[in-house]
Amino acid sequence: MRRGPLLLAFLGCTTVALSSCMVGPNYQRPSAPVPPAYKELSSPESGQLGEWKVAQPSDAEFRGSWWEAFQDPQLNALTTQVDISNQNIANAEAQLRGAVAAIRVARADLFPTVVGGASVAHGRQFSTSSGATGSEQTLYQLPLTLTYGLDIWGQIRRNIEANVATAQVTAANLETVRLSVYATLAASYFALRGLDAQSQLLDFTVAAFEKALQLTLNRYNQGIASQVDVAQAQTQLESTRAQATDVLAQRAQIEHAIAILLGKPPAELTIPPMSLTLQLPTIPVGLPSELLERRPDIAAAERQMAAANARIGVAEAAFYPSLTLTAATNLAYSSLTSMFVWPNQVWSVGAVLAETLFDAGRRGAVTEEARASYDATVSVYRQTVLTAFQSVEDNLSALRLLGEEAQQQDAAVKAAELFLTLSLNRYRGGIATYLEVIIAQTAALNAERTAIGILTRRMTAAVQLIQALGGGWGGFAPVLESSRPEEEVRHP
Numbered sequence: 001m002r003r004g005p006l007l008l009a010f011l012g013c014t015t016v017a018l019s020s021c022m023v024g025p026n027y028q029r030p031s032a033p034v035p036p037a038y039k040e041l042s043s044p045e046s047g048q049l050g051e052w053k054v055a056q057p058s059d060a061e062f063r064g065s066w067w068e069a070f071q072d073p074q075l076n077a078l079t080t081q082v083d084i085s086n087q088n089i090a091n092a093e094a095q096l097r098g099a100v101a102a103i104r105v106a107r108a109d110l111f112p113t114v115v116g117g118a119s120v121a122h123g124r125q126f127s128t129s130s131g132a133t134g135s136e137q138t139l140y141q142l143p144l145t146l147t148y149g150l151d152i153w154g155q156i157r158r159n160i161e162a163n164v165a166t167a168q169v170t171a172a173n174l175e176t177v178r179l180s181v182y183a184t185l186a187a188s189y190f191a192l193r194g195l196d197a198q199s200q201l202l203d204f205t206v207a208a209f210e211k212a213l214q215l216t217l218n219r220y221n222q223g224i225a226s227q228v229d230v231a232q233a234q235t236q237l238e239s240t241r242a243q244a245t246d247v248l249a250q251r252a253q254i255e256h257a258i259a260i261l262l263g264k265p266p267a268e269l270t271i272p273p274m275s276l277t278l279q280l281p282t283i284p285v286g287l288p289s290e291l292l293e294r295r296p297d298i299a300a301a302e303r304q305m306a307a308a309n310a311r312i313g314v315a316e317a318a319f320y321p322s323l324t325l326t327a328a329t330n331l332a333y334s335s336l337t338s339m340f341v342w343p344n345q346v347w348s349v350g351a352v353l354a355e356t357l358f359d360a361g362r363r364g365a366v367t368e369e370a371r372a373s374y375d376a377t378v379s380v381y382r383q384t385v386l387t388a389f390q391s392v393e394d395n396l397s398a399l400r401l402l403g404e405e406a407q408q409q410d411a412a413v414k415a416a417e418l419f420l421t422l423s424l425n426r427y428r429g430g431i432a433t434y435l436e437v438i439i440a441q442t443a444a445l446n447a448e449r450t451a452i453g454i455l456t457r458r459m460t461a462a463v464q465l466i467q468a469l470g471g472g473w474g475g476f477a478p479v480l481e482s483s484r485p486e487e488e489v490r491h492p
């Protein structure tokens with residue numbers, strides 16, 4: 001009776017002594033190619049050195065509602081519905097809950113497993129020598145078994161480490177999905193607003209072309225203009241009406257896409273047309289090295305490496321013997337009154353040491369597979385970092401060049417408006433043909449539509465830059481430059 005506790009004490013001390021052993025490599029984050037500064041911010045040719053605010057990041061801080069920097073109440077109202085109803089975010093959140101539960105599953109292996117049961121049997125015993133029948137008897141049994149696999153080589157702890165890293169990957173994926181959905185919503189909203197501006201421009205142009213057609217008809221009735229001029233004016237008017245209808249079709253599709261982002265059927269969402277009064281915010285960029293901490297997709301790739309590294313230790317632990325402790329007891333009694341009588345109790349304590357002697361190279365192949373998987377995650381991590389830098393540089397250059405293009409396009413709009421005014425005056429004076437007026441009208445309309453398209457692209461590039469930086473810093477400020485209100489835009 002004394003040997004059992006002594007054996008348990010010895011095995012417990014052995015467990016403590018060996019529990020510090022963990023096979024497999026300890027994780028260290030591999031290096032990644034990180035430039036000292038962004039090309040767009042360090043190059044004197046960019047002309048933007050004084051316009052970008054250097055960020056002071058803190059990954060623990062709340063990243064803020066970055067879309068509020070655009071100062072659009074309608075956009076703010078739409079974003080409040082994303083987390084509630086978007087199905088992609090709901091899916092990512094469910095996967096995170098499952099990953100957290102997997103950690104608890106892995107940690108449970110650190111503790112012993114206890115299995116208990118109960119049985120009742122009633123019977124009669126017969127004597128084979130005398131042929132006499134014995135008395136009936138009821139037997140009660142309560143077996144209890146404890147099994148504890150010692151984590152001598154750290155296999156269980158490495159598995160926990162892998163599951164924790166995997167849960168962190170899932171959490172980062174959730175943030176990636178959330179950031180992507182918000183950015184897609186903002187970009188789609190600005191595209192919708194751009195189409196609203198084009199629709200207003202085309203409606204105004206249709207009204208102007210109707211007046212031009214009436215003017216041409218009056219001149220035709222007076223014998224001043226030819227029927228060719230009338231046909232040309234009619235063609236120009238109907239073509240512009242067709243363009244206006246096409247813009248409405250594009251707008252309907254984008255509105256439907258926004259409804260899906262909000263987790264609603266398209267029939268349940270209507271966004272009223274609004275004037276184009278968008279504002280471009282100042283975006284704090286920060287240093288390239290800070291991007292590694294800000295972007296959730298980079299964090300996910302880094303945590304994926306940590307999980308793969310831990311699985312190498314899990315695979316290597318299979319080369320070492322396993323030690324399992326067992327303890328069992330069985331209470332057998334014929335009545336409830338004798339349940340705790342010691343002679344009716346049977347117990348045993350033991351240990352099992354097991355080692356795989358031959359597996360045809362399976363463990364070696366599994367370890368090699370784990371190492372190859374880790375190497376693959378390293379390449380994915382480095383590629384993710386490179387892609388992140390590319391995305392930031394792309395949108396920095398896009399904002400700079402689109403800003404220059406917007407100024408050039410404003411000059412083109414003014415020139416086209418002057419061309420149209422001169423052409424109409426020449427036509428009224430009988431100096432020019434109506435074909436010259438049509439050319440001027442087309443040039444003015446295309447110039448205005450291009451200007452609206454450039455503004456829409458600038459807003460989209462601003463959203464994509466925020467997404468490339470990993471979200472908001474909480475330090476956005478509106479820039480003094482803003483788009484021209486739609487009511488101030490001159491129309492042909």
